[in-house]
Amino acid sequence: MGKILKMPSATTAPQDVSREDAATFDVLRQMREDILCCVLKPDQRLRFGELRDRYDTSVGTLREALSHLVSEGLARTEAGRGFSVAPISLADFLDLSELRVYLETRTLADAIRHGTDAWEAEIVGSHFLLAKLNAPRQDDPVAIKREWGKRHKRFHDALVATCTSPWSLHFRSELFDQARRYHWLTMIHARSRRRNEHLELRDAVLARDVDLACGLIEKHIRTTVAQAASEVPGLTMTAPKRKKA
Amino acid sequence: MGKILKMPSATTAPQDVSREDAATFDVLRQMREDILCCVLKPDQRLRFGELRDRYDTSVGTLREALSHLVSEGLARTEAGRGFSVAPISLADFLDLSELRVYLETRTLADAIRHGTDAWEAEIVGSHFLLAKLNAPRQDDPVAIKREWGKRHKRFHDALVATCTSPWSLHFRSELFDQARRYHWLTMIHARSRRRNEHLELRDAVLARDVDLACGLIEKHIRTTVAQAASEVPGLTMTAPKRKKA
DNA sequence: GTTTCGAAAGTTTTCGAAGATTTGCTGCGG
DNA sequence: CCGCAGCAAATCTTCGAAAACTTTCGAAAC
Numbered sequence: 388m389g390k391i392l393k394m395p396s397a398t399t400a401p402q403d404v405s406r407e408d409a410a411t412f413d414v415l416r417q418m419r420e421d422i423l424c425c426v427l428k429p430d431q432r433l434r435f436g437e438l439r440d441r442y443d444t445s446v447g448t449l450r451e452a453l454s455h456l457v458s459e460g461l462a463r464t465e466a467g468r469g470f471s472v473a474p475i476s477l478a479d480f481l482d483l484s485e486l487r488v489y490l491e492t493r494t495l496a497d498a499i500r501h502g503t504d505a506w507e508a509e510i511v512g513s514h515f516l517l518a519k520l521n522a523p524r525q526d527d528p529v530a531i532k533r534e535w536g537k538r539h540k541r542f543h544d545a546l547v548a549t550c551t552s553p554w555s556l557h558f559r560s561e562l563f564d565q566a567r568r569y570h571w572l573t574m575i576h577a578r579s580r581r582r583n584e585h586l587e588l589r590d591a592v593l594a595r596d597v598d599l600a601c602g603l604i605e606k607h608i609r610t611t612v613a614q615a616a617s618e619v620p621g622l623t624m625t626a627p628k629r630k631k632a
Numbered sequence: 633m634g635k636i637l638k639m640p641s642a643t644t645a646p647q648d649v650s651r652e653d654a655a656t657f658d659v660l661r662q663m664r665e666d667i668l669c670c671v672l673k674p675d676q677r678l679r680f681g682e683l684r685d686r687y688d689t690s691v692g693t694l695r696e697a698l699s700h701l702v703s704e705g706l707a708r709t710e711a712g713r714g715f716s717v718a719p720i721s722l723a724d725f726l727d728l729s730e731l732r733v734y735l736e737t738r739t740l741a742d743a744i745r746h747g748t749d750a751w752e753a754e755i756v757g758s759h760f761l762l763a764k765l766n767a768p769r770q771d772d773p774v775a776i777k778r779e780w781g782k783r784h785k786r787f788h789d790a791l792v793a794t795c796t797s798p799w800s801l802h803f804r805s806e807l808f809d810q811a812r813r814y815h816w817l818t819m820i821h822a823r824s825r826r827r828n829e830h831l832e833l834r835d836a837v838l839a840r841d842v843d844l845a846c847g848l849i850e851k852h853i854r855t856t857v858a859q860a861a862s863e864v865p866g867l868t869m870t871a872p873k874r875k876k877a
Numbered sequence: 878g879t880t881t882c883g884a885a886a887g888t889t890t891t892c893g894a895a896g897a898t899t900t901g902c903t904g905c906g907g
Numbered sequence: 908c909c910g911c912a913g914c915a916a917a918t919c920t921t922c923g924a925a926a927a928c929t930t931t932c933g934a935a936a937c
């Protein structure tokens with residue numbers, strides 16, 4: 388009891404969800420999602436006891452996943468004091484957004500120049516999925532917000548998919564995830580009164596207009612930063628210190 | 633027997649080597665160094681049996697360290713097939729160097745603008761240490777090359793130490809390490825007939841000449857790429873495929 | 878001669894527990 | 908009343924072995 392991991396074996400399809408590291412990778416992805424959606428709150432201590440219950444896995448597996456998250460900047464670890472969720476701050480958001488502007492425009496420009504038919508198709512498709520769920524409100528259920536976040540990421544990934552620089556794509560992806568944490572807070576606390584920026588972006592990209600597209604995505608990023616900075620409470624103050632002032 | 637990890641406990645200084653995760657972090661650092669210096673060769677399979685002997689630690693600890701290395705792009709892992717050292721290629725070197733030019737100039741420019749006395753002191757000091765070991769040759773012992781690599785990194789870290797963008801510094805550091813792998817090969821195969829680029833760089837930075845310093849570091853990077861591309865054998869061919877052609 | 882199947886060997890992956898460290902609490906002394 | 912030493916509880920860290928998977932090798936069938 389307690390663990391029913393293995394299916395009857397013969398009945399599972401050969402190309403099931405088996406891709407990637409299965410258990411460890413699964414836990415990693417779940418934890419990352421939970422941090423990005425602030426289910427695990429910034430600065431929250433991550434005790435193995437609770438984590439073991441929540442993700443139903445062993446300490447070793449958790450440790451491996453946490454190790455990954457530390458490298459990605461989503462968690463911290465110190466000496467013999469265990470792990471905790473990485474803190475957030477306005478300064479951090481400003482800093483990462485600044486770099487994002489460069490990486491997003493760089494990768495987007497390159498992707499447009501190397502765009503293919505399949506690339507255009509995925510952009511159209513992912514935008515369609517995103518548009519169907521447009522603008523989640525404060526009072527929407529969490530499941531909706533999560534789904535929107537997923538589709539939002541898929542759309543933006545599609546835009547730069549044909550970029551020829553793996554390293555640029557890698558860092559862009561990491562920063563995009565980092566930004567998702569702040570976007571989540573914005574979705575919760577602020578009213579999203581943005582217009583169809585994604586539609587404009589899609590059309591500019593499909594028209595292969597590098598300058599226009601890069602300008603739009605830059606504005607897209609900066610607008611989000613400004614909105615978060617002005618409307619999200621608790622972002623301007625630093626992480627809660629426990630000892631003294 | 634087998635393991636004598638713990639000191640008599642009371643005699644060890646409170647601020648000994650205790651900083652950071654001790655065991656895990658130690659193994660991580662050792663493995664990273666070994667990959668950077670190509671002791672663990674590109675594409676080499678990393679079997680736990682051998683790793684256990686080499687680093688004298690358990691599977692769990694190794695797995696945690698490897699997890700880190702995967703995030704840093706120094707190792708790969710696939711499904712249930714274990715870990716291997718990340719491959720190298722000329723295309724990869726060109727790609728990461730291109731990004732490096734941006735990140736090094738960006739961080740350097742910012743660091744110069746925010747430079748302090750302590751920053752200048754560390755630059756002077758680390759350059760002195762580097763100059764004392766200048767230009768390791770092909771036939772120098774490995775220990776010398778390792779030490780040079782260490783001092784080289786320390787000098788370049790010192791240059792950008794006062795940069796105010798943590799994310800830029802983080803990515804710059806990762807790419808610098810990546811580049812170290814290729815520098816190592818260059819040290820082994822090619823004759824380093826470069827002149828005092830580090831000295832010029834130091835003086836330009838201390839003179840707070842942003843444009844000159846950024847130009848120098850850009851040339852520094854591009855020259856190394858060109859040298860490696862033309863003189864290092866085996867870099868132009870892709871990783872050895874095992875199955876068929 | 879080639880292919881397919883199955884068993885054995887080699888590796889990886891996962892787990893639970895023992896060892897070590899930190900944290901929290903209690904009581905004594907200043 | 909505050910501070911500190913010492914003990915107890917909680918927590919993290921490390922380890923070795925069992926379970927699951929992949930690969931290899933050899934024999935039988937085509």
